[in-house]
Amino acid sequence: MQLQGIRVIDLTRIVSGPFCTMFLADMGAEVIKIETPGKGDPVRKQGESPNGFSYYFATFNRNKRSLAIDLRSEEGKDVLRKLLATADVVVNNFRPGVMETMGFGREALRQIKPDLVSCNLTGFGLDGPYAERPSFDFIAQAMSGFMSVNGDEGEPPMRAAPPISDLLSGMYAAMGIMAALLRRERTGQGEEVTTSLTDSMTSVMSFLASNYFATGKLPARTGNDNALVSPYGMFEAADGQVALAPSNDGVYAKLLAVLGLDHLRERPEFLNNKLRFQNRKQINAEINVKIGEKPIAHWIEVLNQAGVPCGRVLNVQEAFDDPQTQHQQMRLTIQHPDHGRLDVLGFPIKFTDDPCKVYRPPPNLGGDNIGVLTELGLTNEAIDALKAKGVI
Amino acid sequence: MQLQGIRVIDLTRIVSGPFCTMFLADMGAEVIKIETPGKGDPVRKQGESPNGFSYYFATFNRNKRSLAIDLRSEEGKDVLRKLLATADVVVNNFRPGVMETMGFGREALRQIKPDLVSCNLTGFGLDGPYAERPSFDFIAQAMSGFMSVNGDEGEPPMRAAPPISDLLSGMYAAMGIMAALLRRERTGQGEEVTTSLTDSMTSVMSFLASNYFATGKLPARTGNDNALVSPYGMFEAADGQVALAPSNDGVYAKLLAVLGLDHLRERPEFLNNKLRFQNRKQINAEINVKIGEKPIAHWIEVLNQAGVPCGRVLNVQEAFDDPQTQHQQMRLTIQHPDHGRLDVLGFPIKFTDDPCKVYRPPPNLGGDNIGVLTELGLTNEAIDALKAKGVI
Numbered sequence: 001m002q003l004q005g006i007r008v009i010d011l012t013r014i015v016s017g018p019f020c021t022m023f024l025a026d027m028g029a030e031v032i033k034i035e036t037p038g039k040g041d042p043v044r045k046q047g048e049s050p051n052g053f054s055y056y057f058a059t060f061n062r063n064k065r066s067l068a069i070d071l072r073s074e075e076g077k078d079v080l081r082k083l084l085a086t087a088d089v090v091v092n093n094f095r096p097g098v099m100e101t102m103g104f105g106r107e108a109l110r111q112i113k114p115d116l117v118s119c120n121l122t123g124f125g126l127d128g129p130y131a132e133r134p135s136f137d138f139i140a141q142a143m144s145g146f147m148s149v150n151g152d153e154g155e156p157p158m159r160a161a162p163p164i165s166d167l168l169s170g171m172y173a174a175m176g177i178m179a180a181l182l183r184r185e186r187t188g189q190g191e192e193v194t195t196s197l198t199d200s201m202t203s204v205m206s207f208l209a210s211n212y213f214a215t216g217k218l219p220a221r222t223g224n225d226n227a228l229v230s231p232y233g234m235f236e237a238a239d240g241q242v243a244l245a246p247s248n249d250g251v252y253a254k255l256l257a258v259l260g261l262d263h264l265r266e267r268p269e270f271l272n273n274k275l276r277f278q279n280r281k282q283i284n285a286e287i288n289v290k291i292g293e294k295p296i297a298h299w300i301e302v303l304n305q306a307g308v309p310c311g312r313v314l315n316v317q318e319a320f321d322d323p324q325t326q327h328q329q330m331r332l333t334i335q336h337p338d339h340g341r342l343d344v345l346g347f348p349i350k351f352t353d354d355p356c357k358v359y360r361p362p363p364n365l366g367g368d369n370i371g372v373l374t375e376l377g378l379t380n381e382a383i384d385a386l387k388a389k390g391v392i
Numbered sequence: 393m394q395l396q397g398i399r400v401i402d403l404t405r406i407v408s409g410p411f412c413t414m415f416l417a418d419m420g421a422e423v424i425k426i427e428t429p430g431k432g433d434p435v436r437k438q439g440e441s442p443n444g445f446s447y448y449f450a451t452f453n454r455n456k457r458s459l460a461i462d463l464r465s466e467e468g469k470d471v472l473r474k475l476l477a478t479a480d481v482v483v484n485n486f487r488p489g490v491m492e493t494m495g496f497g498r499e500a501l502r503q504i505k506p507d508l509v510s511c512n513l514t515g516f517g518l519d520g521p522y523a524e525r526p527s528f529d530f531i532a533q534a535m536s537g538f539m540s541v542n543g544d545e546g547e548p549p550m551r552a553a554p555p556i557s558d559l560l561s562g563m564y565a566a567m568g569i570m571a572a573l574l575r576r577e578r579t580g581q582g583e584e585v586t587t588s589l590t591d592s593m594t595s596v597m598s599f600l601a602s603n604y605f606a607t608g609k610l611p612a613r614t615g616n617d618n619a620l621v622s623p624y625g626m627f628e629a630a631d632g633q634v635a636l637a638p639s640n641d642g643v644y645a646k647l648l649a650v651l652g653l654d655h656l657r658e659r660p661e662f663l664n665n666k667l668r669f670q671n672r673k674q675i676n677a678e679i680n681v682k683i684g685e686k687p688i689a690h691w692i693e694v695l696n697q698a699g700v701p702c703g704r705v706l707n708v709q710e711a712f713d714d715p716q717t718q719h720q721q722m723r724l725t726i727q728h729p730d731h732g733r734l735d736v737l738g739f740p741i742k743f744t745d746d747p748c749k750v751y752r753p754p755p756n757l758g759g760d761n762i763g764v765l766t767e768l769g770l771t772n773e774a775i776d777a778l779k780a781k782g783v784i
Contacts, residue, residue, distance in 0.1 A: 004575075056599045160552050182573055183393075202711065209712070210735075216709075224550065324520045345595055351568065351584070
C-alpha cells in the first residue's frame with residue numbers, strides 16, 4: 001500500500017485529527033491511536049451505536065490500533081517517548097502550547113527523533129492573536145467568511161451541515177504530512193506541519209474571495225443559483241426538481257437544442273453569460289416552461305446524453321442506494337469481532353494498482369495495549385506494572 | 393521545498409484539477425500547465441479581472457508555467473509524449489476515455505514512462521453506470537446527499553456557495569498523488585489515482601452518513617443548529633448575533649459559569665446533552681436572556697478566555713481584515729510583470745522549516761512555450777515550425 005512502513009503516533013481525538021490519520025491508515029500507514037484510559041476519544045460516545053459501537057467513530061478510526069495510556073503520568077510519557085523514537089509521524093490536535101507543556105514541543109521531538117514529521121491541527125494556527133482561543137467547526141465556518149456567503153439571499157448566513165472545517169483541516173494535514181515525508185525522502189529532514197480550522201475554510205472561498213480581492217465588493221448570498229453562471233440551478237420538471245449545470249456557452253447551446261429553444265440563442269438579452277446572468281429570471285422562466293413538460297428521469301437521461309450536466313437532489317438513502325455510489329463502494333461494511341456489523345464511508349481516493357482497503361476494524365479502547373507495548377520491548381512484568389499503576 | 397524535483401504535466405482546466413496542481417506547485421513541484429493555444433483555461437475569462445488578468449485564475453495557477461499547445465495535432469501529441477517522458481506526474485480532468493482516445497491511456501503512459509503517477513479527476517469515477525456523464529459541482533452537491541441535509545428545516549435543500557466538490561476532489565487528488573509518489577520511492581512503481589466530484593462530497597457526510605448507516609433514518613436539515621450537540625448555534629447579543637459552540641459537557645459547564653447560569657446544571661431537563669438536545673428551545677431561551685445583556689465583543693472576549701468557543705459571522709471583508717487572518721497571511725499579493733497587482737488566497741498548510749511560497753506569478757497563456765520546449769531539446773527552428781503550423 002501507498003504508505004506501507006510509515007508509523008504514525010496519533011494523539012488526536014474528535015474529528016479533524018482522526019480524519020487526517022484515517023487517510024494515512026487507509027493507505028497503509030500503521031496508525032497508533034493514543035487514548036486516555038477509561039475514557040478514550042469522545043466520539044466513541046457520539047452518534048448512533050446500535051451494536052454498542054459508534055458508527056461515527058468507526059468511519060474515522062478503521063484501520064487504526066488503540067493504545068490507552070495516561071499521558072499525565074511520567075510512565076505514560078516515557079512510553080510515548082519510546083513510541084516516538086520508532087515513529088515517522090506524530091499528529092496532535094491540542095491547543096498550541098499543550099505539546100510543549102507535556103514535554104513534547106518541537107525541540108523535544110527533535111531530540112527523540114530528528115527526522116520526525118510532526119503535525120498540529122489547530123483552531124486558528126500556531127501563532128497570532130487568536131492562537132490560544134478554543135475553536136470548533138461552527139466558529140471556523142462563521143469567522144472565515146464562509147457563512148456570510150452561504151444560504152439564500154435575504155435569509156441569514158448559513159453554515160454547511162457537516163463539520164466541514166474539521167474535515168478540510170484533516171485533509172490538509174494528511175496532505176501536508178505526505179509532502180513532508182516526500183521531502184524527508186530527499187533531504188533526510190523532519191518537518192513541522194500545521195493546519196487550522198479557519199484557514200482551511202478560508203482556502204475554499206475560491207471566486208468568492210478572489211472577486212472580493214479584485215473589486216472590494218462583498219459577494220452576495222445566491223442560494224442555489226450559481227454566482228458566476230446562468231442558467232444554472234434547480235428547475236421544475238413535471239414531477240419535481242432537477243438540477244441543471246450548463247457550465248459554459250457550448251453546454252448552454254446543447255441545453256437549448258435539447259429543449260427546442262434554439263431561437264433563444266439569438267435573443268439579445270441572452271447573447272452571453274453576462275447578459276443571461278443579468279436576465280436570470282427571464283432565462284430561467286423560458287427553460288422552466290420546457291422542463292415542466294417532462295419528468296425528472298427523462299431530463300436526466302436526455303440531457304446527460306447530450307452532454308448537459310443534470311441530476312437531482314438525492315436524500316442520504318437515495319444517495320447510498322444509487323448504483324453509481326454502490327459501484328464506487330462509498331459505503332463499506334466491516335465485521336467487528338466484538339460488535340458485529342459496522343458500516344462506514346468508503347474511500348474517496350481510488351488507486352488502480354494498490355487500492356485503499358479496510359484491513360483492521362476500528363479498535364476497542366486500548367485494544368492494542370499488549371501488542372504495541374510488547375513490540376516496544378516492554379516485558380510482561382513491565383506491562384503489568386503499568387496496569388497496576390493505572391497508566392494503561 | 394517539499395516537492396522539489398517533482399515534475400507535473402497538468403492537462404486540467406477550470407477548478408478541480410488546477411486546485412490539485414496548485415498545491416503541488418505551492419510545495420515546490422514544477423507544474424507545466426498545458427493549454428489550448430488562443431483559448432487557454434476558461435477560468436482565465438472568469439471572475440473579476442481589474443488589470444486584465446482574472447484574480448480567480450490567479451489563485452489556482454500561481455507558481456505554474458504555461459505551455460500552449462494543440463493536443464489534437466500529431467506534433468502537439470509528440471511534444472506531450474516527450475514531456476511525459478521527463479515527468480513524475482500527469483493530471484487530467486477530462487471525461488473517462490478521453491485520454492485513451494488521445495493516445496494517452498494508462499498503457500500508453502506506461503510505455504512512455506513506466507513509473508509515472510497518473511491522476512484522473514472525474515465527475516463520477518472511472519467506471520460505473522454514470523462514468524460517461526458530464527458533471528459539475530452543483531450536480532455532485534445534489535447527488536451526494538449533501539444538499540439534502542444542508543439548509544434550514546422546512547426549507548428546500550441548499551448547496552454550499554463555493555464549488556466545494558471541485559475543491560475537495562482537487563485536494564484528494566493532490567493527496568493521492570503524494571501517496572503514490574511515496575509508494576514510488578519505496579517500490580519504483582507508477583500508479584493511477586482517481587477521484588470524483590461525487591465521491592468527494594460523499595466522503596464529507598461524516599455523522600450524517602454514519603447515523604443513517606446505523607439507524608436507516610434520514611438525517612434532518614437543522615440549519616445553524618448542530619445535529620448532535622445542544623446548546624450550539626447563533627445567539628442574540630445586545631448588538632447582534634454571536635456563534636457559540638460548547639462542544640461537550642465540560643465546556644457547557646464553563647459557559648453556564650460565565651453566564652451566571654450554574655443553577656441550570658441541576659435542572660432535570662438539561663442534565664445531559666441528549667436531554668438538552670430534546671429541550672433545545674428551552675435551553676437556548678435561557679442562554680439568550682443572558683447573552684442579550686452584553687454586546688458581541690464582550691462575549692467573544694470573556695467566553696474564549698473561559699475556554700468556550702465563541703465568534704461571530706464575519707463577512708468576506710471582515711474575514712480578510714481580521715488580525716488572525718492577516719497574521720496567517722491568507723491573502724497574498726503577487727506582482728505580475730504584465731498585469732501588476734493580483735491578490736490570491738494564501739496557504740492553508742504551513743510548514744515551519746520549509747514553507748510554501750509564491751515564487752512565480754500565474755502565467756500568461758503560453759508564456760513558457762519557449763522555455764519548456766527549449767528545455768525539451770527542441771531547436772529554434774523546430775519551435776518556429778510548430779508556431780508556423782499553429783501547434784503552439
